[in-house]
Amino acid sequence: MNTVNTTIASEVSQPDEVAVPVQESKPAETIIEEGKTVGKPFSDDPKFKLRDVEVFYGDAPAIKKISLDIGCNEVIAFIGPSGCGKSTFLRCLNRMNDSIDICRVKGSLKLDDHDIYDPKRDVVELRARVGMVFQKPNPFPKSIYDNVAYGPRIHGLANRKSDLDEIVENSLRKAGLWDEVKDRLDANATGMSGGQQQRLCIARAIAVSPEVVLMDEPCSALDPIATAKVEELIAELSESYTIVIVTHSMQQAARVSHRTAYFHLGHLVEVNETNKVFTSPEHELTESYITGRFG
Numbered sequence: 001m002n003t004v005n006t007t008i009a010s011e012v013s014q015p016d017e018v019a020v021p022v023q024e025s026k027p028a029e030t031i032i033e034e035g036k037t038v039g040k041p042f043s044d045d046p047k048f049k050l051r052d053v054e055v056f057y058g059d060a061p062a063i064k065k066i067s068l069d070i071g072c073n074e075v076i077a078f079i080g081p082s083g084c085g086k087s088t089f090l091r092c093l094n095r096m097n098d099s100i101d102i103c104r105v106k107g108s109l110k111l112d113d114h115d116i117y118d119p120k121r122d123v124v125e126l127r128a129r130v131g132m133v134f135q136k137p138n139p140f141p142k143s144i145y146d147n148v149a150y151g152p153r154i155h156g157l158a159n160r161k162s163d164l165d166e167i168v169e170n171s172l173r174k175a176g177l178w179d180e181v182k183d184r185l186d187a188n189a190t191g192m193s194g195g196q197q198q199r200l201c202i203a204r205a206i207a208v209s210p211e212v213v214l215m216d217e218p219c220s221a222l223d224p225i226a227t228a229k230v231e232e233l234i235a236e237l238s239e240s241y242t243i244v245i246v247t248h249s250m251q252q253a254a255r256v257s258h259r260t261a262y263f264h265l266g267h268l269v270e271v272n273e274t275n276k277v278f279t280s281p282e283h284e285l286t287e288s289y290i291t292g293r294f295g
């Protein structure tokens with residue numbers, strides 16, 4: 001336990017994200033082939049099948065022909081330098097980019113073989129199936145109970161108060177928060193600690209029984225102890241959910257994920273089993289990144 005905490009503590013003092021190198025032997029563009037990802041980007045049992053995905057903000061490309069499967073009940077980590085497109089790509093998975101006017105998404109993106117970007121698709125239903133947890137905990141300024149009950153109420157998942165109570169309790173239990181809050185469910189969520197708020201946001205996301213949980217740097221605003229709790233929670237949740245986590249912490253990716261995807265300048269450079277990425281990466285850019293030659 002001590003070693004784990006020391007590792008995490010040393011990370012927290014580092015800057016939030018790492019920068020692209022100033023000095024590099026060859027410019028990265030010359031050693032990235034568009035649309036080509038080394039390693040194992042595909043899966044035998046895909047939840048998401050993403051092919052030739054491109055994303056533009058206005059005319060500026062942010063994601064360049066990425067193809068990737070994300071497996072059922074897999075935890076996959078997205079890593080890479082700041083600004084390389086991790087959040088942009090993550091947001092495609094539940095159409096969170098729809099709210100950015102200048103953002104355009106091209107390519108084929110399927111969840112269980114159904115087109116995520118089908119214009120007839122019900123986006124509210126999509127986001128109930130593919131939930132999201134953000135970098136900064138964002139509980140509603142409501143009671144702890146009402147935060148968790150919010151989704152089940154709008155989706156009509158509980159007809160009776162006792163059913164709703166049960167969903168709230170189960171979600172808080174799964175998020176490892178029940179014992180800490182069971183005697184103050186009516187207290188305002190904004191009075192909780194940052195780590196508790198983030199676990200509350202996870203409870204809120206899982207209260208509607210999603211199939212996938214997307215997490216964009218969920219621990220970067222948390223202290224080491226809260227981080228360790230959220231990481232334990234990710235391990236438990238992975239038994240029932242598919243989890244996609246963006247993280248700037250390589251140690252975190254190594255601790256929580258099965259596969260790791262390395263992004264660089266909008267390309268998906270390498271995807272491999274996490275252990276392989278961190279011990280014997282296939283691509284020289286991945287190696288430069290994980291050995292700290294840049295960043």
Ligand SMILES: Nc1ncnc2c1ncn2[C@@H]1O[C@H](COP(=O)(O)OP(=O)(O)O)[C@@H](O)[C@H]1O
Nearest residue numbers: 057062080081082083084085086087088089100
């Ligand atoms: N809302 C936005 N409008 C315009 N450009 C954006 C927006 N969000 C991200 N970008 C650009 O897209 C690229 C990828 O950004 P982002 O997905 O946030 O990267 P990461 O999460 O890896 O740091 C960057 O060049 C960034 O400036």
Ligand SMILES: [Mg+2]
Nearest residue numbers: 086087088246
């Ligand atoms: Mg980001």
